[in-house]
Amino acid sequence: MPVLDAAGRSSAITGAANGIGAEVARALARRGARLALIDRDRAGLNRLAEELRASGAEVTVHPVDLRDDAAVAAAGAEIEAAHPQLQTLITCAGSSMLGSLDQLTMEEMRWLMDINLWGTVSITKALLPSLRRSPAAHITHIASIYALASPGGRIPYAMTKFAVRAFSEALMHELEGSSVSVGAVYPAGVRTGIILHGRYAAAIDPGVAGRAAAAQAAMYHMEPSEAAERIVRATLRRRPRTLIGRETRLVDALVRLAPVRYWGPMRRPLREAIDTTTPMSPRRSEAVTPPRRGSAPTPG
Template identity: 90%
Template sequence: MPVLDASGRSSAITGAAHGIGADTARALARRGANLALIDRDRAGLALVADELRAAGSTVTVHPVDLRDDDAVAAIGEEIEAAHPELQTLITCAGSSMLGSLDQLTMEEMRWLMDVNLWGTVSITKALLPALRRSPAAHITHIASIYALASPGGRIPYSMTKFAVRAFSEALMHEVEGSTVTVGAVYPSGVRTGIILHGRYASSIDPGVAGRAAAAQAAMYHMEPSDAAERIVRATLQRRARTLVGRETRLVDALVRLAPVRYWAPMRRPLREAIDTTTPMSPR
């Protein structure tokens, strides 16, 4: 299986306006790639695109809400026309949701599934025909450490990421023998602000939600630029499975050793991050 060379070929990246997606675009630009940047944040996309163009990269921007299937299909055609040499797709777009099952509404959980899973499926479906026409192409889906183990208090997020994992693996089997390969990347905590800027159940006191989010964010140690470099290397080397971060490797080993009882050792370090019920102490 040939390793990919980014120089002069195109990569499409979702969630490219911020965080891992933006840094993934920067890492590919340094390798000479042409870029199709996808995000719903028009202003954020424009800033990243201007930065990369100033450094000499060829960039197109494609603002879209990935929950809108018709709009995503149209964006797919737009990207294919602008980038006939499309070689890779990296799906970084996503959000988070705090709350227990008792606290969350069905609407809130469906919203996160639409963003994290169906948005990933939709853009992959839209761009797969173009990728099939490449002599060699790769799709990278960003999963999560929580696609390996499901903590309490993170039901919607873990559901979406396990589903992204399942989609990636099934698609990998579906395209086997073609010019397209598929892989998933499983990062541990990356300092993107996703947990601080994500959503929480409307029934949770905002102060309590903020405390839980801050406790989770304090456990994130990897810089987005470091995660992006690893994602790009995994993409160009066409890896099927990439664990990013010490915590991910530990959790992967733990789940293999204790597939039913892994939660016992995980619960203690996560106790503050998953506590969305204890009231704030009066001052």
């Protein structure tokens, strides 16, 4: 399978306005790629596009809510017109959700599934015709360490990421023998705002949600720029499976060794991050800033 060269070739990135998506765009721009930037955050896209154009990159921006299938199809047509032979698609858009099954509503869980899974499926389907026209192309879906092992307290997020993993693997098999290859990337904790700017169940006390989100964020050690470099390298090398971070490799090994009992060793380091029920002390609650509640943040 030939290795891809980004220079002069087109790449589409979802969740490009911030976080890992923005760093992936910067890493591809340094390699001379032409870029189609996709995100719901129009202002963030325009800021990044201005930055990249100042460095000499060719960039198109495509503001779209990935939950809107019709809007995604229209954006796909725009991208196809601007980038007739798309070489790579990297789906970085996503959000998070805190809460136990007792605390979560069906609407809250469906909201996350619409972003993390169906948004990924929709943009992939929309851009696949353009990818097929390239002599060689690759699709990279960003999964998660929680697509390898499911922690308590993260049911919606783990469901969406396991589903992204299943979609990636099934699509890889479906496209076998074609010019388009598919891979999934499994990062551990990356220092983005996903957990702090995600959403939490309306039934959770805001201070408790903030404490849990802060505990999760404290476990994130990798800088987005480092994760992005590894994602871009995996994409250009057309790797089907990429583990990023020491924790991911450990969890992958743990699940293989103890596919039923892996939660025992995982539970202790996650205990504060998954605790959305223990009340806050008054003094500590004043120092905690909760993530968003109720209204949906910008995916990605």
